[in-house]
Amino acid sequence: MSEQQQHLYLVDGSSYIFRAYHRLPPLTNPEGTPVGAVYGYTTMLWKLADDLDAADGPTHLAVILDKSSHSFRNDIYPEYKANRPDPPDDLRPQFPLIRDATRAFSLPCIEEEGLEADDLIATYAREAQRQGWNVTIVSSDKDLMQLIGEVDGARIDMLDTMKSARIYIPEVEEKFGVKPELVGDVLALMGDSVDNIPGIYGVGPKTASKLIAEHGSLTAALDYAPEMKKSKLKERLLEGRADAEMSRVLVTLKEDCDIPQPIDEMRIEKIPEGPLSAFLEQHGFTSLLRRLGTGGGSPERANNLHPAKAEMEGDTGDDEGNRQAPPEMPAVDRSSYETVQTMDRLQAWAERAIAARIVAVDTETSSLNAMQAELVGISLALGPNDACYIPLAHGGTDLLSETPEQIARDTAIEALKPMLADPSVTKVFQNGKYDLNVLARYDVSVSPIEDTMIVSFDLDAGRGEGMGGGHGMDELSQRHLDHTPLSFKEVCGTGKKQIPFGEVPLDRATEYAAEDADVTWRLYQHLKPRLAIEGGSKVYERVDRPLIPVVAQMEREGIKVDRAQLARLSEEFAKEIGRLEGEIYELAGQEFTVGSPKQLGEILFDKLGYKGGKKGKSGQYSTDQSVLERLAGDDAPIANKVLEWRQLSKLKSTYTDALQEAINPATQRVHTSYSLTGAQTGRLSSTDPNLQNIPIRTAIGRQIREAFVPEQGNLLLAADYSQIELRLAAHMADVDTLKDAFAKGEDIHSRTAKEMFGEVTRDTRARAKTINFAILYGISRWGLAGRLEVEPDEAQDMIDTYFKRFPGIQRYIAETLEIVGERGYSETLFGRKTWFPRIKSKNQAERQGSERAAINAPIQGTSADIIKRAMVRMLPALRSEDLGNVRMLLQVHDELVFELPEGDVAKASQVIERVMVEAALPAVSLDVPLAIDIGTGTSWDAAH
DNA sequence: GAAATCACG
């Protein structure tokens, strides 16, 4: 080819600014206009312009914007995009500035009345392709992925600048399981809640791509439906055919729009600096301005963007002061990292860390379980691309190679200890609880620490889903740094081929490990300032951050379990399960897998002909507890046998077998791992094993609790908050009757029964209890009707009575929903936010689900805040009362479990009770007292 | 890997 290949870049401007808006802090320019999204947009154009001379960079470039909200799609389907909320108030004034920014770069900006940006992009892309040009669409919109591919050597691909990812055929196939040409068919089946494209109800991305991949097209898949075997899916395909066909039209891009400007005119050469510098100056983008002057990327961080006024926080002010825009950082360069193999170099890094006062730290180990992991190496980062990896226990990469040169583990640890313990050097981790536990096992204490995972949780709980509850490092790096770090899989492989990190060659190990510290350092710079701006400092500084070492210590303490007792129970359960199985086969008239709900349903309702079999979404009979209990009442002896079988199987597999496996061989105790970011409301969760769901409600289950025991000469002490959520509801909704009952120490469910039904009997108290919980969980007449086994009308009457007798509740619900609808998040009394991205969903079930969760979150979350505050204060309080031998072992949402010398019980009980009762103070003064029940015994069961 | 089930607050 004689001529240079032309390459047209089409920038999807509209979708970009929405994403930029959500991931950047609310900056304003010197005039006070919000410009956060504009800033993001400007840096993105800058990056593209930087590629002008690159081999595959743009020769032509245009920005495409949405002009009107109405398009031909609305004529086909009036509901199209109907559930789009209005753009936020501080985004709206930024739209015109986007055009200004584009003009400042002297780039063409294209928009047409009645056409969506996607259609213009499709038209331009095809036009350029026809002329033999390459095309790159700068967007991450999945609809546009239909266009990807090559015609006569001219290819169309996509670039997601936020993730720095090229998207071509393999990426599309990975995402949709089909070639780009078939993406439209998949989209038509699955629908799109954002654009309000119906698709087929109940068909999601998985099912859609499977169907299209199997049948080759939407039409073929729909045509095949009548021949499918009977299933919910079949029904839905048959019923939803028209919806799918209309959706197919809606997702089809219009490739033959009239084009406002020929592509030849989009050629770009060098960006003239005059208009650009004027624009940058006007909006205070001084770091970019400086780069313009020096003509290159300098890592300069200072600029004078003004932060939007921080919310009133009443904070200690540790984060007050000048806030800066996200620092400009150079791209991650893995070749810049150092492998530290001599003591000289290690000393140099330790000294630099002390001088820097802040250092990101990451440990590499042999296991995800902190209580078993061997330390393999440590990485440090002091700035972007200023990071190192210190290998400590790397072996040869195969049998023939020698162990690489490295500092002995103990020597290196001793050299790092002063820095890690230095109170003036902040150590930043991503999930620091893990590193703290690993290091503690090598007798290293680390303080003070910061944790980017927790910072992210306190800013964005509820906003993302994914590993670490949306706060894992890879996800944060993608979201905030536009960078994909090397994944563990890439370095260590997966499945059978996986190797321990200690066998990764040092150059590769350094790239991975040092990058993790580098990314953590960058995330900290990016996220920490947001806490003060967005009002998260209080809960982070006073609750979650100080909690990290406390929970880490609880995990290390572990709890003793009586293995012999568990083994005895396992054996007993096994015998009983076997006996029940025989009886069940007898009653069924055949053998089958009792543990298979599918087979059980068929036996019960098809073979034995019991009435009332209801099939759920998947076309399968439901056989859960409530169904079996009803059958048992209708004189079906097999139902009771299955219920018993289920109970025992559950107890055996989940508890008596699994807990024996969980005993740590080194400590002979069970060490759970608490997730600090697992529950959106701020609660902890417990895994490996889960010690927050040990049986208590049945006598047979409680035998498992008997296996949780203290060491010789000690006792277990359990302290739990009595009715804490109802107390908080009484305070937060300001309900005098309830507050009065709590003040007088009455039984709250009895009082509710008296108010509701006039008299207190076993029955009315039980109903009242159900209603009280229903209120906490966000009530619906059908939900309550189901629980109380009454008609929905009657349930509605009870709700009305409840609202009348306890005025305040109804108002609390309405106010909470109004605020969450407005702001997108709920707040606890201590300022913890939980986001509800689906609160405005057009899908009623989805929206109502969010509403119920939003009613509950402030109550459940405040309760979590309170017990967390108690945990933070507990050990210092005990220590100051000379109770240093009391160990805090477990937290179960409203309960703390301790192990202590018998002689300490009386004194410790007082301290524990006081700390728990006063945990809300002084930040919040409740109108209701908090009450604590305390028990002690020689097992967890006996302590209740 | 999803769905069903069931253990807890």
Added chain:
DNA sequence: GACGTACGTGATTTCC
């Protein structure tokens, strides 16, 4: 008038 019905979790099993 239909949707599918209480909030928040984690572990195990079966089945595709």
